[in-house]
Amino acid sequence: xxxxxxxxxxxxxxxxxxxxxxxxxxxxxxxxxxxxxxxxxxxxxxxxxxxxxxxxxxxxxxxxxxxxxxxxxxxxxxxxxxxxxxxxxxxxxxxxxxxxxxxxxxxxxxxxxxxxxxxxxxxxxxxxxxxxxxxxxxxxxxxxxxxxxxxxxxxxxxxxxxxxxxxxxxxxxxxxxxxxxxxxxxxxxxxxxxxxxxxxxxxxxxxxxxxxxxxxxxxxxxxxxxxxxxxxxxxxxxxxxxxxxxxxxxxxxxxxxxxxxxxxxxxxxxxxxxxxxxxxxxxxxxxxxxxxxxxxxxxxxxxxxxxxxxxxxxxxxxxxxxxxxxxxxxxxxxxxxxxxxxxxxxxxxxxxxxxxxxxxxxxxxxxxxxxxxxxxxx
Numbered sequence: 001x002x003x004x005x006x007x008x009x010x011x012x013x014x015x016x017x018x019x020x021x022x023x024x025x026x027x028x029x030x031x032x033x034x035x036x037x038x039x040x041x042x043x044x045x046x047x048x049x050x051x052x053x054x055x056x057x058x059x060x061x062x063x064x065x066x067x068x069x070x071x072x073x074x075x076x077x078x079x080x081x082x083x084x085x086x087x088x089x090x091x092x093x094x095x096x097x098x099x100x101x102x103x104x105x106x107x108x109x110x111x112x113x114x115x116x117x118x119x120x121x122x123x124x125x126x127x128x129x130x131x132x133x134x135x136x137x138x139x140x141x142x143x144x145x146x147x148x149x150x151x152x153x154x155x156x157x158x159x160x161x162x163x164x165x166x167x168x169x170x171x172x173x174x175x176x177x178x179x180x181x182x183x184x185x186x187x188x189x190x191x192x193x194x195x196x197x198x199x200x201x202x203x204x205x206x207x208x209x210x211x212x213x214x215x216x217x218x219x220x221x222x223x224x225x226x227x228x229x230x231x232x233x234x235x236x237x238x239x240x241x242x243x244x245x246x247x248x249x250x251x252x253x254x255x256x257x258x259x260x261x262x263x264x265x266x267x268x269x270x271x272x273x274x275x276x277x278x279x280x281x282x283x284x285x286x287x288x289x290x291x292x293x294x295x296x297x298x299x300x301x302x303x304x305x306x307x308x309x310x311x312x313x314x315x316x317x318x319x320x321x322x323x324x325x326x327x328x329x330x331x332x333x334x335x336x337x338x339x340x341x342x343x344x345x346x347x348x349x350x351x352x353x354x355x356x357x358x359x360x361x362x363x364x365x366x367x368x369x370x371x372x373x374x375x376x377x378x
Contacts, residue, residue, distance in 0.1 A: 001122050001369060002313070005362045008121075012114050012361060013101075015042075019110040020094040020103035024059070026081040026144045032059025035080040035113075039064075039138065042117055046124055053152060059140030061149050063156065069132045074375055075157050075336075076134055077327045078112055078166040079142035083350045092352060100355045107346030111356040112166035113138070115344055119369035130373035135160070139327070145184070145289040146327055153330045162302055162375055163331035165340040168356075169364065170320060171347040176340035177303060178321035179293040179329055180226055181258065185251040185286025187213060187231075187272065192279055193238070193245035203243025204279035207236045210247040212276040217251060220267050226256030227264065228323070254323055256292055290329040295321070298337035305378075306339060309370045315363050342368055 005012075018038070024031040036059055040050045043064050053061040059080060065072065082105035094103035101111070116136065123131035137156050139149035146153065157163060169175060189210050194203030220229040229251065236247030255261055272284045303319055310317035319339075328340035345360035 001126065002362070002366055004122055004125055005118060005365055008118060009362060012118055012365075013096075013358075015117070016101060016106070016111060016114045016356075017094045019113060020101075020106050021089050023084070023086045023089045024080055024082050024105065025085050025088075026058065026083070026141055028086045029055070029057065029059050031086065032080050032140045036060050036062055036138075036140070039080070039113065039117070043120075046121060048120070055140065055148050058148055061140055061152060062136075062138045063152075064136040064138070066132045066134070069135070071159070072133045072135045073161040074134045074164060074372060075160045075162070075331060076116065076136045076164045076166065077153065077331070078116055078136070078138045079109060079140065079327070080113070080138055081140050081143050082108065083143050096358070099358050101358055102353075102355050104354070107168045107344065107354055107356045108349035109166055109168060109343055111346065111361065112168060112343030115361065115365040115368060116166055119365050119372065122365070122369045123372065128373050130369070130376035133376040134372055142327055146330075150330060153327055154334065157331040157334055157336055160331065160336055163328065163336045163338040164342050164368070164371070165326060165328040165338065166343045167326045167328070167340050168343040168349065169341045169345045169360070170322075171345065172318075173316070173345045173360070174318045174320040175303070175306065175342065176322055176326075176328070177299050177319040178295040179325060179340065180254040180256050180323045181261075181288060181290055181292035181329060182325040183253045183286060183288040185253065185268070185284060187249040187251060188283045188285075189213070189236075189247045190281045191243070191245045191247075191277065194243045196241045196243055200243055204245070205243050205277060206247035206280055207244040209275055209277040209280040209282070210234060210236060210249055213271060213282070214249060216271045217249075217268075220264065225260070226254070227260055228254040229264075251286070258291055261288060290325045290327075291333040293329040293332040293338060293340070296337070298335070299332075299339065302337040302339055305374055306367070306371050309367060309374055313363065313366055313370060315367050
């Protein structure tokens with residue numbers, strides 16, 4: 001298999017360049033759908049059945065199966081969208097420097113899409129049974145919380161034994177076996193406007209109230225138990241000489257156990273039930289985007305299989321936990337053995353320094369293909 005992939009390395013890089021040079025930010029439906037059409041055509045040329053799930057505001061989702069697949073036990077999750085706005089490709093298109101490839105979404109996760117496609121092509125080439133034991137779901141809105149695709153992921157994951165998730169491997173090549181859950185909340189405060197020079201006593205400052213709330217919210221963080229509350233964005237006021245009558249805070253929460261959510265929500269509601277600035281009002285809206293992904297006994301067993309495959313092909317496998325979210329949380333919450341970080345190695349995702357380690361592309365593609373086959377023989 002390694003020889004086959006090495007013989008197709010130039011093709012893999014051409015596909016990577018083509019994918020990276022298509023703007024596909026989550027809110028760029030036309031761009032994401034262009035990625036989707038390209039992938040649909042490629043997989044259909046190989047004899048796969050591709051179902052398209054049309055979306056109004058986001059790109060269309062894809063479900064991909066071998067035409068002879070019957071009740072596959074492996075689900076593979078990937079996504080087409082990036083965090084970058086339309087026009088980013090024009091500013092910094094795909095390029096290769098040394099043994100690294102650069103460009104918007106090159107590691108998160110255009111490189112993974114290339115790896116996934118060629119892993120399936122390799123299984124086909126050698127007529128291996130694993131190709132029929134896989135259902136692939138590629139969504140268009142992962143970077144904004146999988147708002148339209150979560151229901152489909154959970155639906156298609158039902159009855160599966162394994163979930164392989166194509167987020168990139170960490171910079172050091174580690175796979176991901178545990179993730180914290182994350183939620184997004186919006187705190188909105190209303191006060192009363194007044195001229196700060198003429199009649200400030202008539203005003204009720206929403207910004208002052210927000211300042212009190214930010215301090216109280218940050219005190220809810222408990223790093224020892226994996227709980228973090230972060231006010232990442234604040235907005236408010238209309239002019240420097242006007243007592244602000246409106247302010248907003250965007251809040252990110254991270255938890256390690258679902259049981260932590262109930263108590264945390266109680267604390268959030270308690271903070272918002274009273275005000276420090278008389279005459280202001282407070283409202284809180286939000287929800288959990290993804291549950292925590294816990295490392296379970298099933299996960300350990302799946303990891304041991306991947307380690308065996310890694311030993312066979314010369315790829316050293318280690319795992320780690322991370323606070324970032326991904327779609328891996330959804331099958332994991334259903335009790336399915338789930339491993340994330342099965343894409344190529346790279347780093348600096350979501351930044352203008354994002355890169356893919358090209359030396360990892362073929363080994364990680366082989367790792368994926370061989371893992372699918374090994375799991376299909378069990």
